[in-house]
Amino acid sequence: MLLSFRFANHRSFRDEQQLNLTPAYHHGDEPGPAVRVVGIFGANASGKSNCLHALSFMRHLVLFSDREVEPGLGIAREPFRMTAESLEDPSHYVVDLDLGGVRHTYGFAVNNDGVVEEWLYHYPRKRRRRVFERNDNSYAWGEDSGQRVLLERIAEVTAPTALFLSTVARFAHGVPGETGEEPLHSVYRWFQEVRSREHPGFRPGNISPLPWPQDDVSGHTVIELLRAADVGIIDVVTTTSATLDEPVEGILSSDAGRSMLSRVRQVSERALRKRLRFAHQGPAGAVLFDLSEESTGTQQLLRLAIEAAEVLSRGGTMCVDEIDASLHPLLTAKLVGLFQSPASNPHHSQLIFTSHDAALLGTIDTEEILRRDEIWFTEKDSDGASTLYPLTDFKPRKEGENRQRRYLNGNYGAVPDLSTYLFEQALATRERVDDETTD
Numbered sequence: 001m002l003l004s005f006r007f008a009n010h011r012s013f014r015d016e017q018q019l020n021l022t023p024a025y026h027h028g029d030e031p032g033p034a035v036r037v038v039g040i041f042g043a044n045a046s047g048k049s050n051c052l053h054a055l056s057f058m059r060h061l062v063l064f065s066d067r068e069v070e071p072g073l074g075i076a077r078e079p080f081r082m083t084a085e086s087l088e089d090p091s092h093y094v095v096d097l098d099l100g101g102v103r104h105t106y107g108f109a110v111n112n113d114g115v116v117e118e119w120l121y122h123y124p125r126k127r128r129r130r131v132f133e134r135n136d137n138s139y140a141w142g143e144d145s146g147q148r149v150l151l152e153r154i155a156e157v158t159a160p161t162a163l164f165l166s167t168v169a170r171f172a173h174g175v176p177g178e179t180g181e182e183p184l185h186s187v188y189r190w191f192q193e194v195r196s197r198e199h200p201g202f203r204p205g206n207i208s209p210l211p212w213p214q215d216d217v218s219g220h221t222v223i224e225l226l227r228a229a230d231v232g233i234i235d236v237v238t239t240t241s242a243t244l245d246e247p248v249e250g251i252l253s254s255d256a257g258r259s260m261l262s263r264v265r266q267v268s269e270r271a272l273r274k275r276l277r278f279a280h281q282g283p284a285g286a287v288l289f290d291l292s293e294e295s296t297g298t299q300q301l302l303r304l305a306i307e308a309a310e311v312l313s314r315g316g317t318m319c320v321d322e323i324d325a326s327l328h329p330l331l332t333a334k335l336v337g338l339f340q341s342p343a344s345n346p347h348h349s350q351l352i353f354t355s356h357d358a359a360l361l362g363t364i365d366t367e368e369i370l371r372r373d374e375i376w377f378t379e380k381d382s383d384g385a386s387t388l389y390p391l392t393d394f395k396p397r398k399e400g401e402n403r404q405r406r407y408l409n410g411n412y413g414a415v416p417d418l419s420t421y422l423f424e425q426a427l428a429t430r431e432r433v434d435d436e437t438t439d
Contacts, residue, residue, distance in 0.1 A: 001034045001348050002317055003096040003103070010057065010091050011050040012386040014080040019051065021350070024373035024392045033348060034098065036339045039370050040354045040388075041361070041407065042378035043416040047386025048354035049198070051378060052319045053078075055352075056196040058093040061110070063191060066166035069159040074113045082384040090116045099186045106165065106187045108134075114160035122183045131183045134164055193316030195307055210276055210291060210302060212238060218309035221338070225305040229331045231298045235279040237288060300326040308335060308351075315347030324357040332360060333369045362404040372396065375403070377414035 001021075008016035021034040042048045057077070065075075080086035094107030103126075108118040118134040130142035132151065139155045141148055151168070158167040169188040213219045219236070226233045277288040291299060304326050311318045323332055332355070338344045339351040360369050375391040391403070394412060406412060 001098045002350055002352075003034050003098055005055055005096075006092070006094040006107070007054040007058070008092040009079045009086055009089055010054040010093075011078050012045075012047045012080065012380060012384065013050060013054065013388070014083070014086055014383075014385040015387075016092065017051070017386075017388040019352075019376065019388060020390070024390075025371075034350070035371070035374050036345060036348060036350050037336050037370065037374050038350070038352045038376060039336075039360055039374060040352070040376045040378060041356070041358070042354075042414040043380075044356075046380045046414060047378040047388065049321050050386060051388055052196065052198075052321050052352065052354060054093065055194070055319060056198075058095070059191045059194050059196065061093075061108075061163055062165055062188065064166070066159070066162040066170050069162050073161075075110050075115075075161050077110055077112065080385065088112075095190075097187065097190055099183075099190060104183055104187055108163060115163060118164055120165070120183060120187060132164065136160075139164070190317075193311075193314070195311055195316060195318045197304065197307060197319065198321045210306060212236070212276055213306060213309050213313065215313060218306075218313040221309040221312060221344070222302075222305045225308070225331070225334065226301070228334050229298075229301055229328070231295070231301065232280045233278045233294075233298070234281050234286065237277045237279055239275055239277055297326070301331075308338070311349045311351075312338060312345050312347070315349050317350045317352065320351070320353040322355065323353040324355045324360075329357050329359040330364070332357070333364050336360075336369060358404045358407050361407050362402075377412055379414045 003021055005019045005021075006016055007013065019038065019040075021038060023033075023035055040048050040051060061075075077091050079089065079091055088111070090109040090111045092107065092109045094105065097104045097106070103123040105121045105123075106119070109116040115134070116136065118132075120131040121128050122131060123129065130140070132142065133140045134155075137158075137160065139152070141151060154167055154171050155164060157171075158164050165184060165188055168184050213222065223233075223236055226236070275290075277290060278294060279286040279288055281287075291302075294302070304320065304323075308318060320326075323335075327335065332353075336351065339349060361375065362369065372391050376388060377391070378386055378388050380386045391412065408415065
């Protein structure tokens with residue numbers, strides 16, 4: 001699970017920021033497990049999406065930097081652009097993880113030319129052990145790194161623009177540590193299990209098949225979310241399609257480099273492709289609709305529900321940008337509740353989302369949707385630099401705290417500074433232009 005994420009010099013964030021998922025309130029000396037849900041709120045262009053983008057960028061480099069090596073092209077990063085120094089300064093990314101009850105810290109720094117630094121530590125028996133440290137192309141190994149000769153060989157073939165962690169995952173099948181763990185591969189697998197869903201740029205007519213969950217529990221979770229959303233869907237039916245998306249001749253004649261057996265197998269798979277149909281209750285009984293016949297909002301909801309059900313079932317971290325663009329506040333509260341509940345979230349999966357919807361800061365049936373340590377804000381200063389900070393920086397009011405009202409009143413910051421005067425001036429200018437055009 002993710003304990004914290006630190007980053008610096010990424011898009012609108014100039015200085016180092018930390019998204020800390022360690023619970024702020026706990027009993028006893030030791031804090032409990034990391035929080036399962038984090039909601040990030042703020043004005044438009046305040047940096048909410050950039051915070052998730054920083055984690056997505058880190059994940060992309062971990063998974064693909066060894067495959068996207070192009071000599072002389074460097075790394076396509078996005079530093080803070082408002083100062084000349086930031087364009088040259090490295091960008092930093094660090095995650096603290098709890099993997100199997102052992103803390104791991106992995107991070108790296110990159111500039112336009114390549115990887116400047118990279119490191120991995122783990123903490124068996126709560127004492128820090130170095131797995132490796134990298135400074136440009138120089139490496140230092142921990143005493144318990146295991147298979148040191150293999151690691152050194154992999155380091156020799158690691159490109160300046162590739163992360164060592166990526167290269168290890170590609171070439172090594174197991175690098176056990178002293179305690180029998182595999183810190184390198186465990187960290188890599190965590191990044192594999194991160195799901196990032198950016199702001200839905202859905203385009204009608206470009207509908208890809210939905211990967212319906214394989215296990216019954218995940219499928220049931222999706223159906224329950226659909227019913228809770230009140231979009232009219234009462235059930236989801238899987239049918240076998242006997243039609244093809246393209247003529248058989250086109251498939252058999254395409255890609256001459258493949259064997260005929262492979263092309264015939266593709267025809268068979270497409271001919272037997274399973275597709276989803278959605279049951280709506282009509283006066284004479286249930287009526288089935290195809291995905292293309294559902295509304296744009298329902299299609300977005302379906303994809304989000306399926307991804308959430310998979311993460312809840314298998315474990316991992318799910319990041320959703322502008323969750324209110326796909327979900328009604330009541331449905332978002334339902335999804336948040338699924339991640340917060342140990343019963344529906346036995347693998348301690350985590351949900352990190354951004355939103356403009358202040359209703360999520362309030363309550364439903366007197367129950368808080370989000371706890372204080374699950375709420376974060378972003379705000380941009382006059383220099384164009386964003387800051388990330390938690391609600392726990394503000395003391396709660398003794399007589400009760402209406403977070404929704406206080407947020408909208410600007411008590412926590414992170415709200416747009418709207419100018420009524422500028423709006424009126426803009427309208428007056430438009431009226432003058434319209435009058436001159438009419439004359």
